[in-house]
Amino acid sequence: MATASLPAPVRRAVDAANNGDTDAFLAAFAEDGAVNDWGREFRGHDAIRGWSDEEFIGKQVTLDITGTRADGDTVTVSAQVGGSGFNGPSDFAFIVEGDRIGLMRITG
Structure with missing residues (x-):
């Protein structure tokens, strides 16, 4: 599914x-x-970078989107996660604040 x-x-x-x-x-x-x-x-760019380097982009993550839904300012993206870390289905709930993300919650 396209983004x-x-x-x-x-x-x-x-x-x-x-x-x-x-x-x-x-x-x-x-x-x-x-x-x-x-x-x-993990709050702030430095903390997010540390997390990502160890567990997300640093693990060559891939997100193959399988569905999306919106509820107010929250957009949830369902994806099949690949890479050299966690692999499998997962949901990512994004709280959008203007033109930036305030929170990305990985929920399962």
Whole structure:
């Protein structure tokens, strides 16, 4: 499924992850944005970079989108995750704040 229909910051984050581009991934987030990975929170670009280097883009993550849904300012992307880390289906709930991501919550 293409990312064209996603809100711009979500599309930028997903495309950056699939392209292995950590700087572009971080640029999609607000300065005080956060990633919540099954309850573990990483807030701010430095913390998100550390998490991503160890568990996301650093593991050559791929996100093959299988569905999307929106509820207010939250967009949830369902994807088949690949790479050298976690592999399998997962949901990514993005809270969009203007032109940036305030929170990406990995929920399962």
